[in-house]
Every structure is written in structure tokens, then in C-alpha cells.
Amino acid sequence: MSTLAQKAETYLKQAITENPQLFVVSLDVTNANHIKVVIDGDQDVSISDCMAVSRAIEHELDRDEEDFAVEVTSFGVGEKLMFPRQFIKNVGRKLDVETDKEKIKADLVSATSQAIRLTWKAREPKPVGKGKHTVDKEVELAYADIKQAKVMITFNK
Known part of the structure; x- marks a missing residue:
């Protein structure tokens, strides 16, 4: 796992800890440093939930160290239930x-x-x-x- 992926995972865990009704469905970091997170919740997931998680990751990472993009989405309708x-x-x-x-x-x-x-x-x-x-x-x-x-x-x- 790359350093960026490890950092993203750490900051994602912190963000989810702050809002325990949310949980992570997936975290993927590509070779091009695109961080994609899919979250779900015990109730509905709002746009502000996605924004809060995105900001929690983005604000902790240093763009001077490496370029990256963060995308946080909610679990989609029609997707396979996993948890x-x-x-x-x-x-x-x-x-x-x-x-x-x-x-x-x-x-x-x-x-x-x-x-x-x-x-x-x-x-x-x-x-x-x-x-x-x-x-x-x-x-x-x-x-x-x-x-x-x-x-x-x-x-x-």
C-alpha cells in the first residue's frame, strides 16, 4: 500500500469515527493518486456527509508533497449489498x-x-x-x- 493510500485510510477512519452512523464500503487509491471513497450509513447519506469526509481527508494531506484528487460518493442504488x-x-x-x-x-x-x-x-x-x-x-x-x-x-x- 502506498504512503498516500495509508494516509488516506488513516484520515478516512478519523472522519468516520466523528460520524459513527457512516461506514466505509470501499477505499481505492489509483497509481495517478486518485482517492475514491464510497460510504454508506445506517440512515441516508447526505451530500454534506460526503463533503465532510472529503474535506477530512483533503485537509490533512499535503499537496506540496504530492498531487492528488479526492472523490467521496455514497453507496449507489442497485449496488450489491456487502455488509x-x-x-x-x-x-x-x-x-x-x-x-x-x-x-x-x-x-x-x-x-x-x-x-x-x-x-x-x-x-x-x-x-x-x-x-x-x-x-x-x-x-x-x-x-x-x-x-x-x-x-x-x-x-x-
Whole structure:
């Protein structure tokens, strides 16, 4: 890790400590000294949150030592959820979840630091006779069993 990357990481940690509802999704420092930070929060992330984190990094680095650029963005809609805090934040929303065995579009009804619980309705063959009927499904998934999960965007009329 470059010296610039180490400094950026240190100052980023300090900035996040000052606002504990925020957390770092990613930090990337390119060879061209472009520092890109993606943050998320337990509630919504505002532009002022991004600006505060950017300033906290930028004001501590010395442009006389090396040229750099800092970009701080919030976690985007439709991005893959990566951390338990992101799942906890999205309880009550519909997720598109992929495991090794299946793809599930379901409601996220609970999330802990260990696992999530999903519920959904599925059409399955009737146990007796022809045709299908709707059944309620529920599953608890450990984070290790989730290949990817995204919040589904819905538009209400």
C-alpha cells in the first residue's frame, strides 16, 4: 500500500469515527493518486456527509508533497449489498438475492450481524391434482451463503 493510500485510510477512519452512523464500503487509491471513497450509513447519506469526509481527508494531506484528487460518493442504488449494516438498514424492502442454489426475489423481514430472513410467495404444483397454488415461503440465510444481494427498486403508483 502506498504512503498516500495509508494516509488516506488513516484520515478516512478519523472522519468516520466523528460520524459513527457512516461506514466505509470501499477505499481505492489509483497509481495517478486518485482517492475514491464510497460510504454508506445506517440512515441516508447526505451530500454534506460526503463533503465532510472529503474535506477530512483533503485537509490533512499535503499537496506540496504530492498531487492528488479526492472523490467521496455514497453507496449507489442497485449496488450489491456487502455488509450486515447495509442489510439491517434495508429491513422492510424487497431484495433480489442469489445463492449457489437459487435466485430469490423476497421481502427482507429481519437482519442481524449473522444472517437475514426473507419471505415471499411462490407458485408451486398442488400436492394433489392438477394446477398450481400460492404458498408462503421463508428462509434464513447466513451472509456466507449469499453470492449477491441487491435492493429492488419499486415505483408506487
